[in-house]
Amino acid sequence: EPEVTQTPSHQVTQMGQEVILRCVPISNHLYFYWYRQILGQKVEFLVSFYNNEISEKSEIFDDQFSVERPDGSNFTLKIRSTKLEDSAMYFCASRGGGDSNQPQHFGDGTRLSIL
């Protein structure tokens, strides 16, 4: 069964450094998402992406965050200057087109640790 893949599984970065989290969504999916889960808290929506542009973003997704689909397969989340509070598990998800009831499929996540 096709799956969403995320790399790396764990990223350790110094505060203030840039980090790029990578995702390969399911190949025929059209809608892409990033979520994050701070340890012990809820899974929170960050951003959705469709047709090469952001569809919606949350309050969390400030100017330090950006997303890109640089080619036909990758979907990346960049944090420009990381803060301690960015430490979390980051999940990528994708969904097929058409019916909005199609479920989102998740990757295994990237654990981001900011030192």
Add this chain to the structure above:
Amino acid sequence: GNSVTQMEGPVTLSEEAFLTINCTYTATGYPSLFWYVQYPGEGLQLLLKATKADDKGSNKGFEATYRKETTSFHLEKGSVQVSDSAVYFCALTSKAAGNKLTFGGGTRVLVKP
């Protein structure tokens, strides 16, 4: 806006016991409802879904019924196994809220042999 409330864990059960995890929601429009499961060290996997009132989602012995009158989507399994130990997340989407998933806080379930 949309919100999901589910019972806090951890829930500790013996093998073959009956499992219920309560989930209630508030939503704009007509939401679709989901249960996701996260096994230790893994990502979020779709367990089951229901897209309209009175629909029942089912998978791997788990069931949940979309109850519009009580705005609930409780997860049940009649006889749990040790392998069901995981964190379970109730979630919803709605077109009115842009189809993003709104999650409950998750319920950790531990099944002991």
